Amino acid sequence: MSLKDKATRVAILDTLAKTIADELKHAKADLEIGLRTAKAETGTQTITVDLLGTDIGKATLVQPKPAATVTDETALLAWVRTVAPTEVTTRLLTEIRPAWLAQLKKQIEAVGTAEWADPETGVIHDVPGIELVGRTAHTRLTVPAEGKQAIADAWRNRLLDTVVTPELPAAEQEVA
Structure with missing residues (x-):
């Protein structure tokens, strides 16, 4: 060729x-x-x-299924500071440890509501700043x-000619 x-x-x-x-x-x-x-x-x-x-x-x-989505980082951070302060890291940026947040979101998705059960006390908390958002x-x-x-x-075997016939666009005219 x-x-x-x-x-x-x-x-x-x-x-x-x-x-x-x-x-x-x-x-x-x-x-x-x-x-x-x-x-x-x-x-x-x-x-x-x-x-x-x-x-x-x-x-x-x-x-x-709906995904747990952080919708208010400030409210969520304030709440985590009260229930799990060791899961908050302070640097130049204060943030919730990503692994803990991922686990929290996973639990919220499993339950189907923005609530978290404290594993030590069994107290159920409403979680501010996270919502279940439909996908x-x-x-x-x-x-x-x-x-x-x-x-x-x-x-x-050319048996698809009547099933799939993509139309090629007409040639575009070049303007001189």
Whole structure:
């Protein structure tokens, strides 16, 4: 293959890759909207992926659990100073030890409310400065090796032309 042929091949593959990437972004957004609608209307969160009559995988709307998020560092720091003063480090910057904060957030997420049980006294404290913040649902696509092989075979046999036809943009006119 000549250098010119190599350059042509790269230009073609680059153009197709960018076009497919854009098409994929829009297709994923459409899928997520569809899955959110299905969940709201029927409770459906998972659908099978079908290629030419064969199930090749699943698409699932994943709704992560809310994450404990520090929303008021000052209030949280003041509270930690009263219940666990050894977990506060003072330097030029005063902060809660990261390992302890991570453990606190993990416990709050497990309980599902911004409360902390003192392991020594058993007293349950409301934790200021941390809230459980919902995280955005996302779509998870699961295509096992057999499904990927089926897609590759269908591509080689030109059976995907009616399933996926990304539109290449019209050539832009250069202004002289």
